[in-house]
Amino acid sequence: xxxxxxxxxxxxxxxxxxxxxxxxxxxxxxxxxxxxxxxxxxxxxxxxxxxxxxxxxxxxxxxxxxxxxxxxxxxxxxxxxxxxxxxxxxxxxxxxxxxxxxxxxxxxxxxxxxxxxxxxxxxxxxxxxxxxxxxxxxxxxxxxxxxxxxxxxxxxxxxxxxxxxxxxxxxxxxxxxxxxxxxxxxxx
Numbered sequence: 001x002x003x004x005x006x007x008x009x010x011x012x013x014x015x016x017x018x019x020x021x022x023x024x025x026x027x028x029x030x031x032x033x034x035x036x037x038x039x040x041x042x043x044x045x046x047x048x049x050x051x052x053x054x055x056x057x058x059x060x061x062x063x064x065x066x067x068x069x070x071x072x073x074x075x076x077x078x079x080x081x082x083x084x085x086x087x088x089x090x091x092x093x094x095x096x097x098x099x100x101x102x103x104x105x106x107x108x109x110x111x112x113x114x115x116x117x118x119x120x121x122x123x124x125x126x127x128x129x130x131x132x133x134x135x136x137x138x139x140x141x142x143x144x145x146x147x148x149x150x151x152x153x154x155x156x157x158x159x160x161x162x163x164x165x166x167x168x169x170x171x172x173x174x175x176x177x178x179x180x181x182x183x184x185x186x187x188x
Contacts, residue, residue, distance in 0.1 A: 020106075023134075023175070024051045027105050028058070030171060030182050031132045037061060039100025042124060044088045044117075045107025047072050049081030056082075064099075066091075089113055091120040101130040106180075109135050112148040114160055122164055122187065131165060131185040133157060136178050157183055164188055 028051075035041065037059050046052055046065030049072075055063045065083035067073050076083035086093060088104070088111055102121045111117045121131060135157065138150040151157055154170050165185035173180050 020047070021050060024054065024105060026173070027103070027132065027134055027182060028054070030169070031101075031103070031130070031184055032058075034130050034132075034168060034184055034186075035060075035101055039126070039129075040064065040098060041101045041103065042066065042094065042099045043103045043105070044121070045104060045110065046076065046081075046083050049076030049079060049083040051103075051105070052076070052081045052083060053079070064094075088117045088120065091124050094124045096123050097126045097129075099124050099129060100126050101132065103132045105132070105134045106136070108133055109138075109141070109147045109149055109151065114149050118161055125187045127187065129187045130168075131161075131187065132183070133185070134180060134182045136180050137172075138178075151181065154181060154183060157181065161185060 038061050040062040041055065041060055043051055043063065043065045046067050049065050052063050052065045063082060065076065065081065066086040066088065067076065067083050068087050070085060073083055073085045088107065102125055108114055108117065125131060135151045137152055138147065139152060141147040141150040158167060164187065166188055168184045168186055170181065170183040
């Protein structure tokens with residue numbers, strides 16, 4: 001699974017993702033009231049690192065990106081964006097309780113073991129840390145798009161997180177013909 005997973009993710013990278021910028025700005029507007037500029041933030045699945053740069057312009061003190069696609073990491077680093085190679089299924093390189101917020105913007109659906117990823121995120125979050133998840137709502141996983149899991153509504157996400165997180169806010173939006181779910185959780 002690991003090599004197929006990496007290959008599918010790498011096939012999706014082609015430099016700056018201009019189409020995603022509006023979606024990332026929309027995500028920022030939703031989560032901004034819940035974030036503190038002084039707490040470290042981890043963006044999982046940061047692709048070209050543009051959002052890392054955007055958050056730094058918003059005066060966040062420490063923002064770290066993690067990305068599984070080596071070409072995307074090299075590209076982000078060539079632009080001096082704080083993105084390192086890593087797999088969300090193993091965040092052991094990051095300290096326990098190191099981050100005040102973890103963001104997964106259209107990256108959780110790309111994980112072949114989302115429960116393991118959530119367990120890893122839980123460990124890296126500080127007490128009462130913020131976990132932002134944004135996913136497309138799909139009846140079945142679109143493996144041709146590198147989706148290994150799917151979510152049909154907020155209940156699917158809440159079931160995945162279990163009782164370790166409390167939902168603070170969620171919102172649906174439509175992009176093209178597909179609905180997307182934005183949700184903010186706090187670690188209990």
